[in-house]
Amino acid sequence: MDISSYILLSHEQALRRRLDIAANNMANASTVGFHRERPVFHEYVERAKDAMVPDAKAASFVLDYRAAQDTRPGAFEATGNPLDVMIDGPGYFAVEAPGGGTAYTRAGFIKVNDSGDLVTSGGQKILDDGGRPLSVPPDALASLSIGADGTVLSKDGPLGRIGVTVFGDDGALTPRGDGMMNGAGGRVLGASETRLRSGGVEGSNVQPIVETTELVDILRSYQSSMKIADAINDMRSRAIQRLGRIG
Known part of the structure; x- marks a missing residue:
């Protein structure tokens, strides 16, 4: 040619x-x-x-x-579940990836599994601002809520804070093919920087x-x-x- x-x-x-x-x-x-x-x-x-x-x-x-x-956010979609949250701004939820390591997602469907851990709809454990799974005592399930700064609250007080991680360049994130992303070099936002909206999730921005x-x-x-x-x-x-x- x-x-x-x-x-x-x-x-x-x-x-x-x-x-x-x-x-x-x-x-x-x-x-x-x-x-x-x-x-x-x-x-x-x-x-x-x-x-x-x-x-x-x-x-x-x-x-x-x-x-x-x-990176423009999608619309807020109300679900009626107080544990469902949307990140109101930049960042990703950190979760335990299948097979080990950490993955990232903006899908805010959150529930408590049989072991008392906060998990995504796919069963991946939600990580706190220190990179550890968040556990909920059985007697706190009925009063569980999530604050705007990511703090998980029960009738006995805070249980931890959901970590939201930001990256200097979102282009460094690569899709895994399971609805989550791989990334490195992220920074966990402080409580004053984190903005979550509970009672719903972020829809696709497509x-x-x-x-x-x-x-x-x-x-x-x-x-x-x-x-x-x-x-x-x-x-x-x-x-x-x-x-x-x-x-």
Whole structure:
């Protein structure tokens, strides 16, 4: 293939990446705590030593850099459960990840398991501001509540404080595929910095109409790319025919 074909191929790979991300966003339009992603691309310019004309020496390729999260919060969805909470601002709940380690999520469905631990809807233990699981005595279940600073309260007083972790760059977080994220280098917010809203959870910030528009734009870009490829093929065919007549 010549350089024009490689450039078109890099463009179509970028379109495939956009399609995958837009489809994933659409699939998670009703997933609690999900933040939509958007692709980030870099331009790579390759400069050839020789070319028929000076303008042809530079060839611009599209490189897939990463997927960045849209960190705008989703809408508050009331559930009526006083243990369900939404992070009103930046940050993630830290939980014990399946298989060990720590994972992060913004899905605030919280319940108490049979062992008395605060857990997510998937059964992962919620960690406090010191990185330890939060336990609830059996006699405190009826009076349990969560304060705006993350403090877990019972009739006998505070039992601990739910940790909310922030990261300098949310792009450092990587999806695990189970609704949670992996990350490193986070900072646990202090009580005065933490803002939780109880009685509900954060909905997905995906706007289906925006993703639908993105899918239509990707389709049109694919169609334009195919037309360019056809035009290049026609140009090659004509060039070969003319060279044949000259020979």
